[in-house]
């Protein structure tokens with residue numbers, strides 16, 4: 001698979017087939033992705049992969065916790081800036097609208113929207129759930145390194161016929177995740193990622209999220 005084909009075909013998938021991914025495949029992807037660059041070669045990423053019985057056990061715990069506390073836990077970091085400015089605010093809004101349109105959920109239907117949001121916490125039915133954490137000592141540069149590691153995983157997954165959805169929604173459940181995976185206190189959970197085989201029939205997977213045109217982000221000089 002060409003790198004450009006992988007980049008152009010990757011989308012965030014939010015409905016998966018109930019079909020297992022072999023542990024060796026997961027291991028290979030997570031290891032190959034460690035060839036990602038990082039400032040000073042710090043390699044600041046930490047990753048956990050849950051599958052099979054462990055994922056089932058974790059999902060059962062999550063179901064219990066959500067019943068008791070449907071709003072989740074206070075996140076440790078701000079997922080978005082509180083006063084998100086333009087053009088980011090509009091981009092976020094538009095992506096949300098486009099997503100809910102694929103499944104025929106109108107703006108007013110709050111319960112249906114919350115129901116879709118809650119699917120994050122089952123990894124959208126994926127057979128593998130990943131969690132990514134970073135040392136609390138790290139600065140923005142190392143968070144970017146972790147992002148590159150995650151992008152490498154998402155592209156390598158495609159080569160194996162697999163799909164992904166990165167999920168910062170897990171920041172809302174950082175205590176429960178930390179408790180389950182035994183996250184040491186010097187590490188902070190950044191986010192999760194669903195990994196598995198895409199359900200090609202599910203309408204939510206038809207979303208092809210917009211991208212801004214080059215004039216909005218690109219400056220090229222001197223050619």
Ligand SMILES: Cc1cc2nc3c(=O)[nH]c(=O)nc-3n(C[C@H](O)[C@H](O)[C@H](O)COP(=O)(O)O)c2cc1C
Nearest residue numbers: 010011012014095120165166167168169170191209
């Ligand atoms: C760090 C990160 C966290 C994300 N968290 C979530 C999430 O919690 N739930 C979700 O449905 N999508 C999540 N997304 C997916 C984005 O909504 C998606 O990448 C964006 O809309 C662009 O769509 P595309 O990935 O299909 O190109 C996340 C993406 C990134 C990079």
